Amino acid sequence: MIEKLIEKIKATQAPIVVGLDPMLEMIPGKIKRAAFEGHGETLEGAAEAIWQFNKGIVDAVADLVPAVKPQIAMYEQFGLPGLAAFHKTVQYCKQKGLIVIGDIKRGDIGSTSAAYAAGHIGKVTVGSHVFEPFGEDFITVNPYFGIDGVKPFVEVCKENDKGLFLLVKTSNPSSGEFQDRIIDGRPLYEHIGEKVAEWGADCMSGEYSNIGAVVGATYPEMGRVLRKLMPNTFILVPGYGAQGGKGEDLAPFFHKDGLGAIVNSSRGIIAAYKQEAYKKYGEDGYGEAARCAVLAMKEDLRCALAAL
Amino acid sequence: MIEKLIEKIKATQAPIVVGLDPMLEMIPGKIKRAAFEGHGETLEGAAEAIWQFNKGIVDAVADLVPAVKPQIAMYEQFGLPGLAAFHKTVQYCKQKGLIVIGDIKRGDIGSTSAAYAAGHIGKVTVGSHVFEPFGEDFITVNPYFGIDGVKPFVEVCKENDKGLFLLVKTSNPSSGEFQDRIIDGRPLYEHIGEKVAEWGADCMSGEYSNIGAVVGATYPEMGRVLRKLMPNTFILVPGYGAQGGKGEDLAPFFHKDGLGAIVNSSRGIIAAYKQEAYKKYGEDGYGEAARCAVLAMKEDLRCALAAL
Numbered sequence: 180m181i182e183k184l185i186e187k188i189k190a191t192q193a194p195i196v197v198g199l200d201p202m203l204e205m206i207p208g209k210i211k212r213a214a215f216e217g218h219g220e221t222l223e224g225a226a227e228a229i230w231q232f233n234k235g236i237v238d239a240v241a242d243l244v245p246a247v248k249p250q251i252a253m254y255e256q257f258g259l260p261g262l263a264a265f266h267k268t269v270q271y272c273k274q275k276g277l278i279v280i281g282d283i284k285r286g287d288i289g290s291t292s293a294a295y296a297a298g299h300i301g302k303v304t305v306g307s308h309v310f311e312p313f314g315e316d317f318i319t320v321n322p323y324f325g326i327d328g329v330k331p332f333v334e335v336c337k338e339n340d341k342g343l344f345l346l347v348k349t350s351n352p353s354s355g356e357f358q359d360r361i362i363d364g365r366p367l368y369e370h371i372g373e374k375v376a377e378w379g380a381d382c383m384s385g386e387y388s389n390i391g392a393v394v395g396a397t398y399p400e401m402g403r404v405l406r407k408l409m410p411n412t413f414i415l416v417p418g419y420g421a422q423g424g425k426g427e428d429l430a431p432f433f434h435k436d437g438l439g440a441i442v443n444s445s446r447g448i449i450a451a452y453k454q455e456a457y458k459k460y461g462e463d464g465y466g467e468a469a470r471c472a473v474l475a476m477k478e479d480l481r482c483a484l485a486a487l
Numbered sequence: 488m489i490e491k492l493i494e495k496i497k498a499t500q501a502p503i504v505v506g507l508d509p510m511l512e513m514i515p516g517k518i519k520r521a522a523f524e525g526h527g528e529t530l531e532g533a534a535e536a537i538w539q540f541n542k543g544i545v546d547a548v549a550d551l552v553p554a555v556k557p558q559i560a561m562y563e564q565f566g567l568p569g570l571a572a573f574h575k576t577v578q579y580c581k582q583k584g585l586i587v588i589g590d591i592k593r594g595d596i597g598s599t600s601a602a603y604a605a606g607h608i609g610k611v612t613v614g615s616h617v618f619e620p621f622g623e624d625f626i627t628v629n630p631y632f633g634i635d636g637v638k639p640f641v642e643v644c645k646e647n648d649k650g651l652f653l654l655v656k657t658s659n660p661s662s663g664e665f666q667d668r669i670i671d672g673r674p675l676y677e678h679i680g681e682k683v684a685e686w687g688a689d690c691m692s693g694e695y696s697n698i699g700a701v702v703g704a705t706y707p708e709m710g711r712v713l714r715k716l717m718p719n720t721f722i723l724v725p726g727y728g729a730q731g732g733k734g735e736d737l738a739p740f741f742h743k744d745g746l747g748a749i750v751n752s753s754r755g756i757i758a759a760y761k762q763e764a765y766k767k768y769g770e771d772g773y774g775e776a777a778r779c780a781v782l783a784m785k786e787d788l789r790c791a792l793a794a795l
Contacts (some may be wrong), residue, residue: 259574321592
């Protein structure tokens with residue numbers, strides 16, 4: 180699966196993933212009104228608004244980027260209808276030829292991780308029939324349980340040519356509270372990064388492993404160290420834009436050939452029409468604004484990577 | 488919420504939570520056949536079988552225990568129909584007067600944790616209407632992101648009188664891979680335990696905090712240390728039974744008054760009819776077998792706590 184992602188990155192010249200993390204506040208009034216007219220001010224109405232909003236974003240950017248990353252929490256908060264909108268979004272993006280990274284950050288003891296893996300990137304058997312319940316291509320996974328909580332995900336990746344991004348250093352301000360603590364002279368995230376590289380070694384697909392890592396754009400110096408520590412690990416970089424990561428911070432996450440990482444932007448793209456720079460598009464032009472924001476991000480990244 | 492849980496533990500004399508983690512293999516053939524007849528060998532059929540199975544267990548044990556803990560992964564693996572069965576199970580258990588601990592182990596950056604918290608233990612607003620999408624009483628949370636990933640959950644607990652159990656030391660064999668690493672002379676799980684106690688200090692409800700901890704029954708010596716380190720933190724103890732934790736291992740998790748912890752058993756109760764000791768009940772008597780297994784566990788715990 181990582182080979183497919185890299186192929187698409189090369190084809191689009193954009194190591195960019197669009198985070199589909201819709202919040203009701205950022206959805207244009209017209210879309211919300213139509214959804215609420217059809218379904219009432221209900222969870223179903225909210226889910227319909229999210230789905231229509233997503234469709235507009237995806238239609239506007241699908242030819243520009245290799246991948247999208249729906250954050251499942253933004254859907255799960257609206258209960259079952261919200262999760263149905265998540266599922267519909269995953270299916271739609273796949274139809275559009277996009278690679279889908281389910282940002283689910285699951286992780287548990289072995290038997291439980293196996294169930295999450297089956298549901299999201301694998302298959303389940305009911306009687307004599309086999310189903311792919313959610314069908315993402317990649318998912319994010321929390322490695323706090325150690326190898327026996329991660330292994331079932333890795334196994335399912337091998338069986339189904341899917342991929343993972345394991346949390347190594349998260350983008351949030353307090354991520355250092357535990358992740359930066361020093362163990363044997365080095366921070367915990369380095370130990371985890373080393374393990375991710377080790378676990379991924381027997382899951383290679385071309386030059387990179389299907390087992391990738393999450394490292395926040397907000398910590399470029401740590402990104403530099405982790406890039407060297409995990410040479411064959413693809414890095415998913417959240418935290419660009421709204422969370423504070425800038426284009427110039429991104430070079431350390433990449434190899435000299437401009438590969439090795441993919442940068443996520445969520446609000447900065449999907450709610451671009453609310454920014455001063457894209458205000459002229461108005462609510463109705465939220466898709467076009469998102470498209471312009473992707474192009475601006477692509478240029479920002481191109482400049483950052485030209486210096487490599 | 489923790490006060491309600493303790494009240495119910497006192498009333499039932501059973502610091503026991505029944506883990507509702509159904510797997511298709513453990514569901515009696517008759518239930519599966521009926522579900523598949525009505526819905527086909529589909530995700531809906533699997534979800535119906537799970538729901539009917541759960542209902543039988545809950546009806547059989549509801550008067551004996553204070554709480555249940557559905558593991559959401561076992562439902563999520565069957566996609567949207569599976570999650571509908573999770574929701575139905577939560578609602579049914581609450582109607583039966585049981586406290587529901589959603590074993591969801593979510594955790595993310597702040598805005599994302601806020602969405603999970605709203606969906607599972609809080610409320611979401613759609614237009615002028617307010618909904619409680621999943622409606623658990625407690626949820627389990629992964630603290631790997633540090634305080635800003637945990638705080639939104641704590642805030643929602645305060646607003647809605649709900650509770651959390653934060654992962655401190657998990658029950659699985661490889662939990663030590665990261666959790667036991669030594670930082671400033673003490674293992675990571677102790678540092679996390681200390682933080683859990685600190686974060687919970689302003690969320691007290693009676694003698695205990697609404698912010699509890701998860702510590703595996705499989706690590707009784709660590710449980711002893713953590714019990715002292717977090718005196719006002721209620722401990723949810725998984726790993727008893729099928730995972731290897733024994734009654735005699737449980738005393739360290741409790742205070743001398745027999746309170747301070749609640750022990751989970753999943754397979755050992757819900758699939759009891761498959762064990763030699765309860766075989767006589769047969770598939771049809773799976774509920775009764777579960778009831779006997781709860782009574783046996785209660786006795787096992789009574790003996791263990793008598794020595795306190």
